[in-house]
Amino acid sequence: MGLNLYSKIEPFLDFYDEVYTLHNEFMSIVFNKDLDNVLDVGCGQGFFVESLNLNQKKAFGIDLSSEQIEACYHRGVENVACIDLKDVKEKYDCVTAIFDVINYIQKDGLKEFFENVYNSLNDNGYFIFDVNTLYGFEDIAQGCITMDFDDKFIAIDAIYEDEKLITDLTLFIKEEDESFKKEKDFITQYYHSKDRLKKMLKKAGFKVEELRDFSLHSDEKADKQIYICKK
Numbered sequence: 107m108g109l110n111l112y113s114k115i116e117p118f119l120d121f122y123d124e125v126y127t128l129h130n131e132f133m134s135i136v137f138n139k140d141l142d143n144v145l146d147v148g149c150g151q152g153f154f155v156e157s158l159n160l161n162q163k164k165a166f167g168i169d170l171s172s173e174q175i176e177a178c179y180h181r182g183v184e185n186v187a188c189i190d191l192k193d194v195k196e197k198y199d200c201v202t203a204i205f206d207v208i209n210y211i212q213k214d215g216l217k218e219f220f221e222n223v224y225n226s227l228n229d230n231g232y233f234i235f236d237v238n239t240l241y242g243f244e245d246i247a248q249g250c251i252t253m254d255f256d257d258k259f260i261a262i263d264a265i266y267e268d269e270k271l272i273t274d275l276t277l278f279i280k281e282e283d284e285s286f287k288k289e290k291d292f293i294t295q296y297y298h299s300k301d302r303l304k305k306m307l308k309k310a311g312f313k314v315e316e317l318r319d320f321s322l323h324s325d326e327k328a329d330k331q332i333y334i335c336k337k
């Protein structure tokens with residue numbers, strides 16, 4: 107899947123303000139529950155790990171994309187690694203998965219992922235994550251964007267069908283000889299209903315303490331829901 111190509115395109119998507127509001131919501135939960143020692147799964151370019159550290163919280167970030175982890179190092183965020191959650195040995199008071207990470211997981215992979223989160227938490231630890239609502243997938247995420255710069259051209263085309271959002275990513279980068287090199291890949295995100303998530307979380311041993319509506323890209327309806335779950 108195109109996680110590494112997504113990493114190259116992400117800085118140009120201009121989501122920073124929106125993602126900042128989402129990170130603030132997660133940060134307020136971490137503070138309200140008085141949690142320290144946070145594992146951020148799918149940490150991306152390390153912005154949440156960095157904010158936790160700035161707020162005197164211990165944090166570690168992991169991501170499956172080596173490009174994202176390289177981008178963290180480039181930004182000076184060192185407490186991150188490109189490893190799978192199942193290989194994490196330390197225990198944490200809180201695990202976060204922010205900005206679509208759970209939507210990258212297929213239906214039949216959810217149980218194992220939630221069990222791995224459960225195993226990396228201390229007793230009474232919290233698992234906090236967001237997912238896209240159906241409205242978020244159907245009305246907000248679908249569509250096509252192109253961006254034309256002097257040294258690159260980006261095209262993103264997303265279609266939602268059969269509970270899946272398939273996003274085609276195309277990047278042309280100008281080479282030294284002025285020719286353009288093309289990179290193409292796609293990302294699949296999966297819609298997970300509230301019933302499915304609650305069932306899988308329960309099976310893994312979690313209690314859902316709170317379900318919060320969140321509007322990231324829309325002023326009308328919630329395009330995301332935040333789950334606050336306790337071990």
Ligand SMILES: C[S@@+](CC[C@H](N)C(=O)[O-])C[C@H]1O[C@@H](n2cnc3c(N)ncnc32)[C@H](O)[C@@H]1O
Nearest residue numbers: 109148149150169170171174204205206207210
């Ligand atoms: C949209 S980005 C969000 C990044 C970051 N959490 C943020 O809030 O800016 C989703 C990230 O999840 C990562 N990812 C997807 N599936 C993952 C998994 N199973 N384990 C770890 N990282 C994953 C991707 O590589 C990508 O960096």
